Amino acid sequence: MRRHAVLPWSSKLTAIALVGVAVGIWIQALSGVAEYPTFPPGPVALLAVAAVIVLVDRWWWIPMSGLLLSALILVGAVVRPGTANRLSDPAAGGAFTGTLIQVLALVLGVAAGLVATVPNYRGRTSAA
Numbered sequence: 001m002r003r004h005a006v007l008p009w010s011s012k013l014t015a016i017a018l019v020g021v022a023v024g025i026w027i028q029a030l031s032g033v034a035e036y037p038t039f040p041p042g043p044v045a046l047l048a049v050a051a052v053i054v055l056v057d058r059w060w061w062i063p064m065s066g067l068l069l070s071a072l073i074l075v076g077a078v079v080r081p082g083t084a085n086r087l088s089d090p091a092a093g094g095a096f097t098g099t100l101i102q103v104l105a106l107v108l109g110v111a112a113g114l115v116a117t118v119p120n121y122r123g124r125t126s127a128a
Helices: 009-030 042-055 062-079 081-087 094-127
Strands: none
């Protein structure tokens, strides 16, 4: 049974952010960024998690999956020197644009995922 008649805005925003990350990765791959294969599998996983967030609002921890995935990828993007290199070269076109979209969507995914998860967890612990 769904707890919400309508999916909370923060859960929607988390799912949208994951789609944004997938788009950013695809743009980088299509632009020829060496770190990505021609068809990177990561966006498929991101879209799957986004779909689960939108379609399965049954358990309190569902939005946390988007939060954790976004945080994990964001940490990986920050520690890799390639991210900063691509962001420091706007002339690189697709590589710059894809990286910028990816990083902004990751930050949005972490923030929205946190906003979506905390009330769900609090509601679970106060109802017990």
